[in-house]
Amino acid sequence: MSDSLYNRLGGEAAVDAAVDIFYRKVLADDRINEFFDGVDMDRQAAKQKAFLTMAFGGPNNYTGEDMRKGHAHLVARGLNDSHFDAVVENLGSTLKELGVSDELIGEVAAIAESTRNDVLGR
Amino acid sequence: MPKIVFEGQEYLAEDNETVLDCLIRHDVSVNYSCRAGVCQSCMMMMEEGTPSEASQKGLKDALRAQSYFLMCSFVAGEDIRISRPGKDFQSMETGVLALDKLSDDVLRVRLARPENYSYFPGQFLNLQNPDGVERSYSLASLPDDEDFLELHVRHIPGGKVSGWVHTALKAGDRVTISPATGDCFYTPGQPGQNLLLIGTGTGLAPLYGILRDALRQGHQGDIHLYHGSSVMEGLYLVDALKTLDAAHANMHYHPCVSQGTPPAGIISGRADQKALEAIGKLDSWRIYLCGREDMVKSARQKAFLSGASLKDIYTDPFVPAVD
Ligand SMILES: Cc1cc2nc3c(=O)[nH]c(=O)nc-3n(C[C@H](O)[C@H](O)[C@H](O)COP(=O)(O)OP(=O)(O)OC[C@H]3O[C@@H](n4cnc5c(N)ncnc54)[C@H](O)[C@@H]3O)c2cc1C
Ligand code: HEM
Ligand code: FES
Numbered sequence: 001m002s003d004s005l006y007n008r009l010g011g012e013a014a015v016d017a018a019v020d021i022f023y024r025k026v027l028a029d030d031r032i033n034e035f036f037d038g039v040d041m042d043r044q045a046a047k048q049k050a051f052l053t054m055a056f057g058g059p060n061n062y063t064g065e066d067m068r069k070g071h072a073h074l075v076a077r078g079l080n081d082s083h084f085d086a087v088v089e090n091l092g093s094t095l096k097e098l099g100v101s102d103e104l105i106g107e108v109a110a111i112a113e114s115t116r117n118d119v120l121g122r
Numbered sequence: 123m124p125k126i127v128f129e130g131q132e133y134l135a136e137d138n139e140t141v142l143d144c145l146i147r148h149d150v151s152v153n154y155s156c157r158a159g160v161c162q163s164c165m166m167m168m169e170e171g172t173p174s175e176a177s178q179k180g181l182k183d184a185l186r187a188q189s190y191f192l193m194c195s196f197v198a199g200e201d202i203r204i205s206r207p208g209k210d211f212q213s214m215e216t217g218v219l220a221l222d223k224l225s226d227d228v229l230r231v232r233l234a235r236p237e238n239y240s241y242f243p244g245q246f247l248n249l250q251n252p253d254g255v256e257r258s259y260s261l262a263s264l265p266d267d268e269d270f271l272e273l274h275v276r277h278i279p280g281g282k283v284s285g286w287v288h289t290a291l292k293a294g295d296r297v298t299i300s301p302a303t304g305d306c307f308y309t310p311g312q313p314g315q316n317l318l319l320i321g322t323g324t325g326l327a328p329l330y331g332i333l334r335d336a337l338r339q340g341h342q343g344d345i346h347l348y349h350g351s352s353v354m355e356g357l358y359l360v361d362a363l364k365t366l367d368a369a370h371a372n373m374h375y376h377p378c379v380s381q382g383t384p385p386a387g388i389i390s391g392r393a394d395q396k397a398l399e400a401i402g403k404l405d406s407w408r409i410y411l412c413g414r415e416d417m418v419k420s421a422r423q424k425a426f427l428s429g430a431s432l433k434d435i436y437t438d439p440f441v442p443a444v445d
Binding site for chain 2: 020023024027028041042045
């Protein structure tokens with residue numbers, strides 16, 4: 001139990017491996033892709049990386065307040081629990097594709113879950 | 123308000139104003155064209171202050187390391203001091219060798235290659251008209267085999283630079299060009315990777331360079347070139363490309379026309395759509411997209427969704443200038 005989740009997943013290399021797969025799933029998912037329309041792909045890919053680093057328990061400086069502010073414009077456009085669930089689902093299937101164990105996937109999902117109220121502005 | 127110090131003068135930037143907008147508002151004479159972080163004509167060196175990541179996007183590592191940045195992509199949060207690029211990165215004069223029509227509205231411009239002018243086929247340079255207005259044009263020539271710089275310039279009626287090229291420029295004239303820049307070019311190292319090249323209009327210019335560079339370097343994987351135009355007259359270098367196709371078993375040329383019913387041998391439809399339909403999955407392909415900005419953007423997303431990795435998609439959007 002000495003090593004952090006982030007390191008057990010493989011650190012930055014794991015994030016890099018996951019980012020294309022995850023972002024592709026999100027863009028192809030009609031439940032949520034409207035939220036990602038019109039955003040520059042390079043900027044968006046960089047943000048996906050930030051998202052994954054955070055969900056993997058890696059180094060980041062985001063606070064709950066940042067998550068609120070960062071998604072407030074999306075909440076105004078109707079972001080709700082069903083969209084949140086879809087993102088978590090895509091995250092899980094990405095990790096599965098990469099051969100990550102169910103146990104670690106559960107830990108990642110728990111981190112994502114802990115941001116739900118902030119992301120949804122509640 | 124942050125202060126911008128440039129050539130001994132101080133300029134106060136307004137909130138959220140880019141450095142470029144601030145200098146233009148103060149009538150300072152500086153170069154720029156796209157105002158979108160693409161053409162690099164507004165590049166300066168930051169003597170004091172720290173360039174943001176966005177303002178260094180697309181710059182070569184050597185330039186980043188020397189604190190070069192793009193003024194149109196930087197809003198100063200603190201006082202900065204900037205200066206014009208060093209001598210190696212400044213524009214230079216060269217002579218026009220020849221102008222030849224490639225189609226009704228595309229002119230092939232060959233310029234004498236200045237001494238030590240280094241570039242990769244597919245990169246672009248900024249060409250200035252006599253009023254100092256500059257625009258980007260892509261390099262179709264091969265530095266190792268050809269001692270000229272070749273551009274394909276489409277005539278935009280009333281266009282400040284393309285209009286001048288088409289109506290006034292003559293062989294023997296002197297013109298001012300920037301060093302070559304841009305990251306849309308062939309890199310060796312994966313000779314077996316399949317390449318998909320999609321271009322509309324003069325988007326063929328960089329692709330013609332990239333294609334011939336890849337063949338010259340002995341690329342082994344398949345190379346598919348889709349060149350699109352709305353009308354037949356917009357296709358050019360058709361014979362040269364057919365010849366390359368016939369000479370190389372792995373090179374496949376697919377001319378496409380989107381309006382009307384084209385003759386046999388020409389695909390009916392948009393180049394990007396037809397290419398993505400025909401090839402399907404793009405896992406482990408390398409893709410080059412050049413030409414109209416809207417085509418490049420949408421094809422990039424579609425290629426990514428079809429399995430291509432973002433780092434394997436090279437783009438050259440011909441973003442129009444904003445004067
Ligand atoms: C990286 C890069 C590479 C490029 N490579 C090439 C190249 O290899 N060959 C080439 O021909 N061009 C290329 N371009 C486009 C070129 O830089 C100029 O934008 C183009 O030649 C028009 O400039 P202009 O001064 O003639 O027209 P401007 O004076 O800028 O424009 C005149 C009018 O035409 C409109 N206009 C501008 N572009 C278009 C267009 N495409 N279609 C319809 N209307 C338009 C403008 O909005 C304006 O109203 C490239 C651009 C970039 C950013
Ligand atoms: C699962 C919990 C989530 C976490 C931990 C998370 C985290 C993040 C992070 C770190 C950023 C980058 C912020 C920045 O640097 O600017 C971001 C941006 C973004 N997120 Fe989330 N996010 C979550 C859920 C969602 C959901 C459910 C959606 C929509 C379906 C979403 C859509 C976006 C969008 C569109 C952006 C970019 C905003 C913009 O630039 O306009 N996120 N998120
Ligand atoms: S990159 Fe700044 S004006 Fe084109």
